[in-house]
Amino acid sequence: GxxxxxxxxxxxxHEGTSSALRCNFTTTTRSVQWFRQNSRGSLINLFYLASGTKENGRLKSAFDSKELYSTLHIRDAQLEDSGTYFCAAENSAGNKLTFGIGTRVLVRP
Amino acid sequence: EAAVTQSPRNKVTVTGGNVTLSCRQTNSHNYMYWYRQDTGHGLRLIHYSYGAGNLQIGDVPDGYKATRTTQEDFFLLLELASPSQTSLYFCASSDAPGAQDTQYFGPGTRLLVL
Known part of the structure; x- marks a missing residue:
């Protein structure tokens, strides 16, 4: 959106390498969620952040509400990290998520 | 972890047809959502609900109705389906209002309108 x-x-x-995905927000965002969609279409929630950073295994996410961006770092990429990654921003009323159009990630041997 | 199921998983109908997509969540969440996913648009919110009997309009509601019959069950209705409604539909639920908590998604329903 x-x-x-x-x-x-x-x-x-390539397997074993690292990279970062980014979301920029054009309006005030109270929180951000990151999702991964696999090849079968299933959506999995990776992170919910209202501020700061969170880490889960080889994934780490940060959210800067003042600078209006969030990042998702993939460390030591594995084949199962392949998929489409979406970020979604909470609107100012706190009642809806607005999704980005996604980043397609392919991890190759 | 929240369990969200959707049925059917795949559906083919013709223009003008009547379609009902079903969603059930078994984690006692009050908040439920219907999204559609299309290439180039990400996920867009159609309707959402704060509880049984409640319905809120999302960002792309035209051509869709929804009903929340119980805390567990949320239905999306296409009464006169059109080819533009061919899409992948997701249901989701959350414990807290709107976007203030993690949303858990169902497996999706692929709808083809001929």
Missing amino acids: DQVEQSPSALSL
Whole structure:
């Protein structure tokens, strides 16, 4: 959506390497959620952040509400990290999420 | 962890057809959502609900109705389906209002309108 700009649109990684995805917000955002969608279409929630950083295994996310961006770092990429990653921003009323159009990540051997 | 199920998983109908998509969550969440996913748009919110009998309009509601019959069950109705409604539909639920907590998604329903 217009409120959420994701980059890059696609990313190719070799196994064992690291990279970062980014979401920029055009309006005030109270929180951000990151999701991964696998090849079968299933959506899995990775992170919910209202501020600061969170880490889960090889994934780490940060949210800067003042600078209007969030990042998702993938460390030591594995084949199972392949998928489409979406970030979603909470609107000012706190009642809706607005999704970006996603980053397609392909991890290759 | 929240369990959200959707049925059917796949559906084909014709233009003008009547379609009902079902969603059930078994984690006692009050908040439920219907989204559609289309290439180039990400996920867009159609309708959402704060509880049984409650309905809120989302960002792309035209052509859709929804009903929340119980805390567990949320239905999306397409009474006169059109080809533009061909999409992947997701249901989600959360414990806290709107976007203030993690949303858990169902597996999705692929709808094709011929």
